[in-house]
Amino acid sequence: QVxxxxxxxxxxxxxxxxxxxxxxxxxxxxxxxxxxxxxxxPGKERKFVAAIHxxxxxxxxxxxxxxxxxISRDNAKNTVYLQMNSLKPEDTAVYYCAARSGRATGWIVExxxxxxxxxxxVSS
Numbered sequence: 181q182v183x184x185x186x187x188x189x190x191x192x193x194x195x196x197x198x199x200x201x202x203x204x205x206x207x208x209x210x211x212x213x214x215x216x217x218x219x220x221x222p223g224k225e226r227k228f229v230a231a232i233h234x235x236x237x238x239x240x241x242x243x244x245x246x247x248x249x250x251i252s253r254d255n256a257k258n259t260v261y262l263q264m265n266s267l268k269p270e271d272t273a274v275y276y277c278a279a280r281s282g283r284a285t286g287w288i289v290e291x292x293x294x295x296x297x298x299x300x301x302v303s304s
């Protein structure tokens with residue numbers, strides 16, 4: 181079993197930045213898990229944002245966040261990060277991190293473990 185806890189959300193003005201963190205625990209080899217970030221806006225389905233291979237060597241992004249968001253991980257700390265720059269009101273959502281014991285992917289159904297989410301609100 182893997183437990184994931186997100187932090188770092190909050191209220192920010194458009195153009196600002198936030199860094200989300202996701203701390204993983206529960207299994208000693210969580211550092212071999214691919215990690216992903218997803219988001220869910222009010223009344224909408226949860227969607228892929230970014231993912232990273234267990235080694236950190238490969239990253240993937242949804243088109244609307246490319247060049248603005250950066251996913252990274254520190255396996256020594258069992259933590260994955262999402263640096264979000266140039267935030268827009270349309271980035272407002274609850275952000276979730278997720279883990280899977282396989283390749284990084286943007287397919288939500290392939291993730292085995294989920295955090296509780298952290299709210300990000302971007303004001304115009």
